[in-house]
Amino acid sequence: MKPALAAAGLIPARKERESWGWEPSREMTHHCWRHTYVGVQLGVGEDVVSVSHxxxxxxxxxxxxxxxxxxxxNGMRGRTAVEAWLGAADVSKTP
Structure with missing residues (x-):
């Protein structure tokens, strides 16, 4: 992966004399796109089981x-459902 990124000019070429070799480039790898994909999917309410699969x-x-x-x-769907359920029970008329 890193040789391809270096060839495209997205990261510096490998430093032969350095013990660690490559510049850090996690933000330029598939991890960035993977996190973006998941963020978009979950952000619009996609089922986490489907995303996990x-x-x-x-x-x-x-x-x-x-x-x-x-x-x-952040839990609003659950709170909204409970409020709707309580509203449907009309707890205001209970003694």
Missing amino acids: RLGHASVTITLETYAHFMPD
Whole structure:
């Protein structure tokens, strides 16, 4: 991957005399695009199980531990559902 990025001029060429060789370039790799993809999918409310499957994760737990911060509403759907349920029960008329 890094030789291709260097050939495209996206990262510096390998430094032969350096012990570590390549410049850090994680932001220019598939990881950047992978995180962007997941962010878009979860941001619009895509099912986390489906996203996890597409990513090839062994379990949904891995996906949630890594990407839960991309999920929208911060619990608003759950609160809205409970409020609607309580409203439907009309608790204001109970003694």
